Amino acid sequence: xxxxxxxxxxxxxxxxxxxxxxxxxxxxxxxxxxxxxxxxxxxxxxxxxxxxxxxxxxxxxxxx
Amino acid sequence: xxxxxxxxxxxxxxxxxxxxxxxxxxxxxxxxxxxxxxxxxxxxxxxxxxxxxxxxxxxxxxxxxxxxxxxxxxxxxxxxxxxxxxxxxxxxxxxxxxxxxxxxxxxxxxxxxxxxxxxxxxxxxxxxxxxxxxxxxxxxxxxxxxxxxxxxxxxxxxxxxxxxxxxxxxxxxxxxxxxxxxxxxxxxxxxxxxxxxxxxxxxxxxxxxxxxxxxxxxxxxxxxxxxxxxxxxxxxxxxxxxxxxxxxxxxxxxxxxxxxxxxxxxxxxxxxxxxxxxxxxxxxxxxxxxxxxxxxxxxxxxxxxxxxxxxxxxxxxxxxxxxxxxxxxxxxxxxxxxxxxxxxxxxxxxxxxxxxxxxxxxxxxxxxxxxxxxxxxxxxxxxxxxxxxxxxxxxxxxxxxxxxxxxxxxxx
Numbered sequence: 225x226x227x228x229x230x231x232x233x234x235x236x237x238x239x240x241x242x243x244x245x246x247x248x249x250x251x252x253x254x255x256x257x258x259x260x261x262x263x264x265x266x267x268x269x270x271x272x273x274x275x276x277x278x279x280x281x282x283x284x285x286x287x288x
Numbered sequence: 289x290x291x292x293x294x295x296x297x298x299x300x301x302x303x304x305x306x307x308x309x310x311x312x313x314x315x316x317x318x319x320x321x322x323x324x325x326x327x328x329x330x331x332x333x334x335x336x337x338x339x340x341x342x343x344x345x346x347x348x349x350x351x352x353x354x355x356x357x358x359x360x361x362x363x364x365x366x367x368x369x370x371x372x373x374x375x376x377x378x379x380x381x382x383x384x385x386x387x388x389x390x391x392x393x394x395x396x397x398x399x400x401x402x403x404x405x406x407x408x409x410x411x412x413x414x415x416x417x418x419x420x421x422x423x424x425x426x427x428x429x430x431x432x433x434x435x436x437x438x439x440x441x442x443x444x445x446x447x448x449x450x451x452x453x454x455x456x457x458x459x460x461x462x463x464x465x466x467x468x469x470x471x472x473x474x475x476x477x478x479x480x481x482x483x484x485x486x487x488x489x490x491x492x493x494x495x496x497x498x499x500x501x502x503x504x505x506x507x508x509x510x511x512x513x514x515x516x517x518x519x520x521x522x523x524x525x526x527x528x529x530x531x532x533x534x535x536x537x538x539x540x541x542x543x544x545x546x547x548x549x550x551x552x553x554x555x556x557x558x559x560x561x562x563x564x565x566x567x568x569x570x571x572x573x574x575x576x577x578x579x580x581x582x583x584x585x586x587x588x589x590x591x592x593x594x595x596x597x598x599x600x601x602x603x604x605x606x607x608x609x610x611x612x613x614x615x616x617x618x619x620x621x622x623x624x625x626x627x628x629x630x631x632x633x634x635x636x637x638x639x640x641x642x643x644x645x646x647x648x649x650x651x652x653x654x655x656x657x658x659x660x661x662x663x664x665x666x667x668x669x670x671x672x673x674x675x676x677x678x679x680x681x682x683x684x685x686x687x688x689x690x691x692x693x694x695x696x697x698x699x700x
Contacts, residue, residue, distance in 0.1 A: 232384055236395040237645070254397045277631055279641040281345055 226262050226286045227271060233282035240274035240283060247271055262288070289313045296333060296581075296606075297326035297358065299463055299676045307580075307678070308621075311335050311609035320593045323604075329362060331583070331602035332595070335609035337616040339593055340633055343584055343605050347639040350584035350603055353379050357583050357679045358604060359462065360477065368478070370524035376532075380639055386517070386525065387643065389510030390503055393441070396646045402437070406650060409436045410658045418662055418692045422669055425686040430541035431534070433655055437647070438533025442526065443495065443502030448487070455480045456534040459527075464676040466684060481527065488526045492519065503529055535680055536578040537648045540634070541655050542683040544572030547623045549666055549688075554625040559660065568625040569652045574632035575623055577608035580681050582636060607633045608681060663690035 227247060234256050240248035241256075246267055249257045263271055275283045289309040295301070296310060314321050314335040324330035334340055343350045353371045355364040364371075371377050375386050392398060413432045417423040435453045444452060458480035461467035468476045491504050499505040507522045517525070548555040558564050586601045597603065611632045612620040635642035642648070659666065669689040675682025 232388075233639075235391050235641075235643075236397065237641075238396055250397075252397075254392075254395050276341075279635065279637060279645070281638045 225265075225268065225271070226288060227258055227260075228284045228286055229256060229258060230282045230284070233280045235280050235282075237279045239277045239279060243277060244270040244274045248274060291317050291321075294321075294323070295325045296323055296604075296678060297328050299678055302580075302678050303674050303676050307608070308612060311606055311612065314606075315609060315613060320595045322595075328358070329602070331358070331604045332592070332597060334592075334603060334605045335613075337610040337613040337633065340605045340607070340610040341637055342592065343603055344633075344636060344638040344640075347380055347383075349587055349590055351379050351587050352377050352383075352584060352640060354585035355583055358581065358602075359677075359679055360474065361583060361602065363474070368481075370520070370527075373521045374524035374528050375643070376528055376640060382512070383639060385512045386521070389512065389517070390506050390525075390529075391643060393503065393506065394643050394645075394647060399646045399650050402647070403650060403654065405440075406433070406437055406654045407658070409433060409440075410654050414658055414662050418694060421692050422687065422689045425545060425666075425688045426538065426542045426683050427685065429659065430545070430655070430683075430686075431538040433541070433651055434537040434648075435534050437651060438530060441502060441533070442504050442529060443491070443500055444530075451483075451487070452530055453534065455483050456531055459484070459531055460535045460677065460680050460682065461675055461684075464684070484527050484530065485523050488523055489519070492522055492526070532642070532644055533647075535682070536642075536644075537651050539578040539680065539682050540572050540576045540648065540652060542686055543576030543578070543681065544568075544652070544656070545659065545666065546668075546672060546683070546686060547572070547575050549668060551623045554623055558625045564625050565653060565656065567627055567630065568656065569649055570630040570632065571623060571625055571627050572652060572656075573634035573648075574611045574617070574627070574630055576681055577611045577632070577634050578681050579634070579636070580608045580677075580679055581606050582640075605633075607636070662693045663688075664693060666690045 236250050236254050236256060238250040241250050247260050247263045249259055251257055275285060291313055294310045294313055314333060319336040319339060321333045322330055323333040334343055355361040355369060356376050369377055375383055410433055413429055417428045435449055439449050439452055458467045458476050462473040462477040492508050495505040495508045499509055504526055507525055558568050582605050584603045586597045586599055586603060588599050590597045614620055635645045667689055670687030672683060673685040675684050
């Protein structure tokens with residue numbers, strides 16, 4: 225799976241970082257950084273939760 | 289309550305009854321319900337969490353450009369309700385473009401530096417009532433902070449804050465006799481909006497010439513597709529900010545403190561464990577759900593949980609109900625200061641997620657801390673008066689009594 229961010233929508237709410245810190249980090253520059261663009265299957269549940277909870281619905285998963 | 293007794297347009301029930309009786313019946317028996325009562329135009333009432341999310345996550349199908357609330361929906365137009373201009377009533381892709389003009393002012397990191405300032409305002413507000421040992425918690429405390437904070441952010445001088453407060457009350461309290469002052473609901477809303485627009489017109493002219501770092505300046509100079517917003521777009525969005533800033537956080541504050549008064553065990557738990565502050569704030573939001581409902585209009589025929597929705601149908605998402613959904617929240621009718629997870633929909637979700645969410649959380653954190661520090665043993669000293677509205681879960685008055693701590697001891 226591949227994590228795709230819609231940068232027009234992202235407003236750095238950082239909910240993704242709360243539920244999947246291995247994959248998402250909002251840094252001091254107030255921008256989201258995707259730490260693992262293709263996270264391992266073991267993180268699927270966490271990433272799906274991040275996608276669901278993103279207040280702006282800025283995240284999607286694309287299956288390879 | 290029986291389904292046949294449900295009438296979500298009966299505003300008096302929102303004052304004197306418990307609307308949760310209606311939503312609980314709807315969630316149980318008809319989570320997507322064709323509501324056609326009270327002589328008003330029918331609408332679909334969505335009362336469960338997952339269906340609410342489904343509607344929120346499809347802004348192209350469930351449009352905001354034909355109104356966002358039940359009140360005046362029949363008579364709302366582009367001219368009087370800012371369709372396609374005011375962010376809350378604008379669909380993608382334009383919505384997000386307007387939003388970008390100010391959204392960097394509202395991220396968690398962007399609002400963090402306001403904290404000392406918000407705290408200073410909160411202390412001044414409490415200083416002004418603390419000696420009395422009693423006050424109207426809404427008018428004297430809970431409403432004062434959000435008004436001060438949003439006015440400062442918009443660059444509205446202090447001498448006009450009382451006017452902003454009064455006009456905000458009228459804008460949201462159009463159906464409440466206290467704010468109507470013998471006008472009709474429509475006249476009340478129109479009057480307040482006209483007053484706001486005339487006031488903001490002058491501010492906009494001023495900020496066009498001499499921009500500051502306030503939100504009015506940002507709106508006046510911001511570019512959407514390389515073009516400045518026009519006057520009406522700026523006015524509607526300034527109006528949105530002053531209403532959104534004032535009329536929501538105050539109710540989360542008052543309703544949340546009321547929940548703490550009514551649940552002394554949870555209050556004691558929070559006092560003993562300040563680490564619960566963050567979860568208490570989220571529980572305030574879930575519990576009070578300051579924006580009771582949000583309306584959408586179906587663009588095309590669609591199926592929602594097996595129901596045929598026709599193009600043009602009104603679909604009303606009841607946030608207050610979704611936030612008590614038994615399938616999502618364990619013991620939803622228990623106020624739990626430590627509730628985790630707590631993925632409530634008090635700020636909506638998706639495209640139109642509340643832009644001020646982090647500012648609201650900051651204000652709530654500061655006000656809870658300061659009230660608990662300075663207004664000990666808070667208790668009710670008279671009847672709680674609710675706003676006559678099915679849109680905003682307002683508390684107009686909440687007389688309280690407390691043991692004053694006169695000096696604001698600096699803890700941090």
